[in-house]
Amino acid sequence: MEIGTGLTFYASRALVFNPDAANNFQEDKSLEAILPLRIGYRYQKPEGGFFFRVGYTPAFNLFLGSEDSPKFHPLWGGISLGKSF
Template sequence: MLASFKSIFIVLLLVLMSKQFQSFAQTETETFTAKKAVYLEVGGSSGIYAINYSKIFHQKGKLKLNASAGFSMLPRRLNSKTTWLPLVPVEVSAFYGKSNHHLELGFGLTSYLASTLDFDPETLELIEKVGYDASIPLRIGYRYQKPEGGFFFRVGYTPIIDSRPRTGGNWSFYPYWAGVSFGKSF
């Protein structure tokens, strides 16, 4: 599994480097008229998948600032029972580049409900405990988005800092994580 994340990371770096050299050939920065996007993210800041909405809230020259929020339902199996728990990724990112190709940097907060098993000493039974947890995804990646709208694509290296103190866990860091997004900007 570690080898597959390393190969994804190497491919991502090669794509980023090749696209950045192509963006230097462009001479003029275009103003984005399509500031909104709807997309599906697999992996990334959501962990598994999420449907997201994003909006560019500031642009000046080659720099654009973007905010996004999404929603997902994740299955969790405890006590031979499947429970669906909501997950909400929120992210702020800056992307830099001319025309269609951009380097993207960002961070976010992904809040979710997590369930664990707990032992009740009075009844001697296992009980399911559901609590709020959060993770902090970081992002460095490539973003393809046309200024006038249309097809939207991004790929990124997204390490995750996970906090689980409310459900009895410890802070942890997952350095090998990546995500791909496809959608439409308008």
Template structure:
């Protein structure tokens, strides 16, 4: 299971590599901010993305984001999605696939909802989706499948006491709008 995501990424990118490169261009802007609904922030996240490799056909991006949920909502408090995405470009239309992790900061709370003890947790994450972005444009739109995979990689318990390494896969979807600069 844990080797499935990278294998899927390689298969998708290699099968799509035969697309005609003459219709692709490099992105003019290397950075963007995005508001994502759903996805690795669960309900929302605000993300910063930077293009690390900007060729005509393939682009590699690094992305980091944050989502905060007040204690009365009942979710884990802070979500920090981090990922690497590979983008296959055909003019203004792009297919993207990526992997990453979601780092979570949460608290144990007393009956008055006061934080007693703070700790870190995390999920593995993946992305496959569609992106609309003109190579010289300021705005972008993304939609995709963004599953998160619960693990015990941040667990306080030793692995032999805390159960299986991979416990659950949560299928999520996301829609993003962004501004390039």
């Protein structure tokens, strides 16, 4: 069994309509973060060889630069196949 989490920061930039601005648009910049969670299963022999993993990886989008509440993204997952040595 595998469990884990992380934190990824990124800068977001968008044009937002503003009737008071000179050209009716203003640039909206913010710092945001994604908090991924992971629960999964890993099969790997101690002596090496073929391995595989399968995991469920939901995530929260954290809007650090605004008043928005975190947004939950429940439908993420993954499969890994490989060879260990």
